[in-house]
Amino acid sequence: MFNVPWLRSVKMDVTTMALSTPVQAGHEPATRVVSRSAAGRPESALVLAAKGGDQDAFGELVGLYAGQARRVARSVLGNGFDADDAAQDAFLLAWRNLASFDDRRPFRPWLMRIVVNAATDLYRRRKVRQVGTLPESVASREAGPERQTDRSILRDRLTTALAGLSERQRIAVTMFDAEGYSHAEIAETLEVPVGTVRSLVFHARRALRIALAPFEGDLP
Amino acid sequence: MTASNDFDAGRDHDLGTRLRAHFETTDDAAFTARILSRIGGETRESSWDVLARWAPLGVAAAAILALAAGLGLGMAWNASTASAPDTADPVVWLSTGQPVTSEFVLTAALTEPGMSGEQR
Numbered sequence: 210m211f212n213v214p215w216l217r218s219v220k221m222d223v224t225t226m227a228l229s230t231p232v233q234a235g236h237e238p239a240t241r242v243v244s245r246s247a248a249g250r251p252e253s254a255l256v257l258a259a260k261g262g263d264q265d266a267f268g269e270l271v272g273l274y275a276g277q278a279r280r281v282a283r284s285v286l287g288n289g290f291d292a293d294d295a296a297q298d299a300f301l302l303a304w305r306n307l308a309s310f311d312d313r314r315p316f317r318p319w320l321m322r323i324v325v326n327a328a329t330d331l332y333r334r335r336k337v338r339q340v341g342t343l344p345e346s347v348a349s350r351e352a353g354p355e356r357q358t359d360r361s362i363l364r365d366r367l368t369t370a371l372a373g374l375s376e377r378q379r380i381a382v383t384m385f386d387a388e389g390y391s392h393a394e395i396a397e398t399l400e401v402p403v404g405t406v407r408s409l410v411f412h413a414r415r416a417l418r419i420a421l422a423p424f425e426g427d428l429p
Numbered sequence: 430m431t432a433s434n435d436f437d438a439g440r441d442h443d444l445g446t447r448l449r450a451h452f453e454t455t456d457d458a459a460f461t462a463r464i465l466s467r468i469g470g471e472t473r474e475s476s477w478d479v480l481a482r483w484a485p486l487g488v489a490a491a492a493i494l495a496l497a498a499g500l501g502l503g504m505a506w507n508a509s510t511a512s513a514p515d516t517a518d519p520v521v522w523l524s525t526g527q528p529v530t531s532e533f534v535l536t537a538a539l540t541e542p543g544m545s546g547e548q549r
Contacts, residue, residue: 264468271461279460280452293460300464367451383452386445392438407438417444 256316260307267307271300274317277388278324284383285328285376287368291335292328299327318397321390325380325398332376363424370420374413381406382413 250258250269258266278299282292303323310319371379377399384390384398385406392410396403454460 264465267468268461268465271464272457275457275461275464276454279454279457280449283452283454284448289454293454297460297464297467301467304468363447364451367447371451382444383448386441387448387452389440389445414441414444421444421447 252316253312256307256310256312259304260310260312267304270316270320274320275300277317278320280387281321281324281380281383282328284371284379285325286332287371291331295328295331296324298331299324302327315394315397318390318394321384321394321398322400329376359424363421366420366424367417370417374416375409377401378409378413378416381409382417385410386414 250266252270252273255266255270255273259270275296278296279293282296282299283289286292286295299320303320306323310316374382380399381395384395385392390398392403392406395406395410399406
């Protein structure tokens with residue numbers, strides 16, 4: 210149905226370089242991340258083409274940001290299926306509203322704002338509390354810790370620690386430490402001042418570091 | 430964690446790796462293909478499409494407005510001409526209270542049928 214040769218290779222080549230872009234007053238200078246799809250087309254060209262209705266170009270953008278969007282949605286919803294639903298809704302919404310996107314602005318904070326809004330909206334609508342409550346499988350394993358591997362203990366610790374964070378803290382720390390977004394980009398995504406983002410990341414890190422301290426050096 | 434200082438502005442790569450693993454996604458290609466199949470089913474409207482859809486309604490509204498404006502202007506014109514006094518008739522002229530010269534009255538009287546002697 211679609212001629213999308215880039216789909217054969219999911220591995221994306223993402224290069225980052227700092228470009229000065231205007232950001233809201235009071236915010237630190239934002240860095241614009243210039244990403245390239247596997248086909249080698251720069252993000253800006255893909256955005257322009259997609260704005261003109263090029264579905265293949267939008268497909269390359271989706272391929273470029275699918276992983277990030279799904280992980281950020283998971284940081285809000287926890288549940289993988291709900292997170293994927295939210296991420297999918299966000300991409301569809303982005304496609305429909307791409308004409309209104311100001312291409313002088315960086316694309317990925319705009320996209321991530323849609324993802325975050327879709328995820329939080331779904332969270333509110335379904336009143337999902339998976340993140341805030343331990344799954345039954347985890348709770349039952351607490352009874353017999355000897356059966357747990359270090360990795361599963363680590364995973365449970367992380368789940369519990371993440372559950373103790375606010376929604377914004379989870380998003381901020383995931384975007385900053387896991388996805389490599391700058392404070393300014395996260396501020397634009399969450400529509401809060403950069404100082405607030407720093408605070409969110411600080412508190413989230415502190416909580417996560419305390420929870421994961423016993424596993425220092427043990428990467429999953 | 431690589432950075433022990435919570436205020437550190439740099440990234441904590443260990444924490445980032447753990448978070449990425451925690452929120453690990455599988456089969457991004459299938460996810461992408463699913464989105465593309467959804468997008469393929471819908472056609473996105475351009476601004477011209479929207480304009481074209483509203484054009485007939487806009488033209489009809491403009492025509493109605495033009496008609497209403499024309500009617501209004503016509504009625505206003507009629508009203509202004511109807512209210513103007515017939516200055517050729519000395520009786521009407523006198524009723525306006527304006528000063529009348531004898532030449533005007535004489536001229537008006539002479540133009541009255543039967544006063545100029547043409548009846549014979």
